[in-house]
Amino acid sequence: MSTVLLHLDEISRRYGAVTALHPLSLTIPTGARHAIIGPNGAGKTTLLHLIAGTLAPTEGRIVLNSRPITRLSPAARADLGVGRTFQHPAVVDQLTVADNVALAIRRRLTFAVHQRAGHRALRAARVAAALQQVGLTGEAATLAGQLPYGRRRLLEIAVVLAARPRLLLLDEPSAGLDPAEISHLTAVIRALPAEVTVVLVDHHLPLVFDLADTITVLASGQHVATGGSEQIRNDALVRDAYFADTTPATTRAPRKGARPTVLDIEQLSAGYHGAPVLDQVDLTVSAGTVHALLGLNGAGKSTLINVVAGLHPARAGTRILLDGTDLRASRTARHRVALVPQGRRLWTALTVSEHLAMAAAAGRRFGAGDGPGRDVADILDMLPVLRNKLRRYPAQMSGGEQQMLAIARALLLRPRLLLLDEPSEGLAPQIIDQLTTVITGVANDGVAVLLAEQNQRFARAVADQISVLDSGHIEFTATTAVLARPDAQARLAELLGVSTAGTVA
Known part of the structure; x- marks a missing residue:
């Protein structure tokens, strides 16, 4: 019989009058693969914070390997073998991939080991092993800040694994990963030693059902419920609380009538530190339409x-026009562009x-007459989830609520052009359905929308046109009408390395 590694005894967390997590008891044995799922705002990340020690429970106690740890600091818990990742990668951009991992190892090696002549060789071997474990060996000398987002996530996992945790807490590890990287992540977790216990929070249900032996x-x-995957799939309360329609992706009906071009990109080239990333990209977005980049x-x-x-310079020869005006040279034109960035970047x-008051004031000053003249009341009607959160800070909100605020x-x-970078990242299926309604509604108001996405199902639900970037070039562009053809779907699947049914968020 497996020994108990983690026991949660009626732990809860309140923020003033708001209860983020009601009293919860869980017993997790050594070596378990235990998933926590639920809608945005369910309390999943709060639960990980309580286990890791970055939040203190309002009530209850936490026991790790028969030792009470409720009052221990996060550092003390890390010394006992608790490792965690975060919703957004927590790595040091200015250090190389190898040095990020070495930092974690240096902290865990004892003073006596540091005094040995061979400690550098030992540390180097452990760095190499951790990087090999997640598939980053070839990028050991690369600055972390130069890695694509998905590789940064894998680096954070390598950092945690290098410390050799006995309890591994993973918060939305698949968010922002493409299908190939999710498959790789699944293999990494599956290959962990049997004595490592994993508690996983994720909205990517295929990953959860593939990995977890128990789901809460x-x-x-x-x-709501705790049990095996089949029990959870068939629980009526679970379906009502969490599961949205996960049928294969459908493409939206094309909008009728000619529409003026709002964004016209010609020969866009850009890179980092001399390395090219984009090479002579051409792309247009019309008023009242959504153009998705996969x-x-x-x-x-x-x-x-x-x-x-x-936010990033283009190379010589690039032309970016907004309603015919050079976007890079005109401050007035720049004011008509709004960005919802990856990671949300809210003011803590x-x-x-x-947040709403500052944005509304800026919109009245710079955006009047360009985009729809929405005020705060209009926005709260459009995004009602924010209405009873007006006094909360971002840290007191779920990922979905934070995305709606962004x-x-x-x-x-009041933008003429709305840019969204991975808007569905880390969101529950029901929240993604709400996001679909919001974005299509924005386009219906005449705003041009350009979004970058990993979730093919979501992109096909909102977009009028889809383009696929591959190795810095646009290799495929199709309208919704063209995308309905089998040959176009096959080409899309070929470029993305997934089935035409798309991914389920």
């Missing part, structure tokens, strides 16, 4: 979004209400 479902901070991680999707947003010290902030700027 939370909703609105309350425990592609594997590292293809250049985020780079293209950041160049258009003015501002409440929801303060979108609200962008829309209050």
Whole structure:
């Protein structure tokens, strides 16, 4: 019989009058692969924070390997073998891949080991082993900040694995990964030693059902069910609380009538430190339409979004026009572009209400007459999940609520062009359905929308046109009408390395 590694005894967490996690008891044996799933706002990340020690429970106690750890610091818990990743990669961009891993190992090696003549060789061997474990051996000398987003996630996992945890907490590890990387992540987790216990929070249900031997479902901070995958799939309460329609992707009906071009990109080239990422890319987005960029991680999707947003320079010869005006040379034109960045980048010290007020003031000053004239009341009607969160700070909100706030902030700027970088990342299926409604509604108001995505199902549900980036080039573009053809679907599948049914978020 497996020994118990982790026991949660009626732990809860409140933020003032708001209960993020109601009293919960769980017993997780050594070597388990235990998943936590549920809608955004269910309390999943709060639960990981409580186990890792980055939040203290309001009530209850936590026992690790028969030792109470409720009052221990995160560092003390790490010394006992608790390792964790975060919703967004926590690595040091200015250090190489190998040095990021070495930092974790250096902390765990004892002083006596450091004094030995061979400690450098030992550390180097452990760095090499951790990088090999996640498939980053060839990028050991690369700066972490130069890695594509998906590779940064794998690096964070390597950093945690290098410390040799006995309890591994993974928070949305598949978010932002392309299908090939999700398959690789699955193999990495499956290959972990049997004595390593994994607690996994993720919205990618195929990954969860593939890996987990036990699944706990939370909703609105309350425990709904715990059981094996078949039990969870067939539980009526679970279906009502969490599962949305996961039928194969459908393409949206094409919009009728000619529409003026809002964004015209010609010969866009860009890179990092002399290495090319995008090479002579041409792309257009019309008023009132959604253009989705698909592609594997590292293809250049985020780079293209950041160049258009003015966050990254383009190379000579690039032309980016907004309604015929050079976007890079005109401050007025720049004010008519709003970005919802990957990772949301909300202001931690501002409440929801303060975010909305600042964005609304900027929209009135710079955006009047360009995009739809929405005020805060309009935005709260469009995104009702924010209405009862006005006094909360981003850290007190779920990932889905944070994403809705990032979108609200962008829309209050009254943009002519809305840019979204991986908007569905880390969101539950029901929230993705809401996001689909919001984005199509924005386009219906006449805004031009350009989004970068990994989730093919979501992209096909919202987009009028889809382009696939591959090795810095656009290799395929199709309207929704063309995409319905079998040959176009086969080409899309070939470039993305997935079935034409797309991915399920």
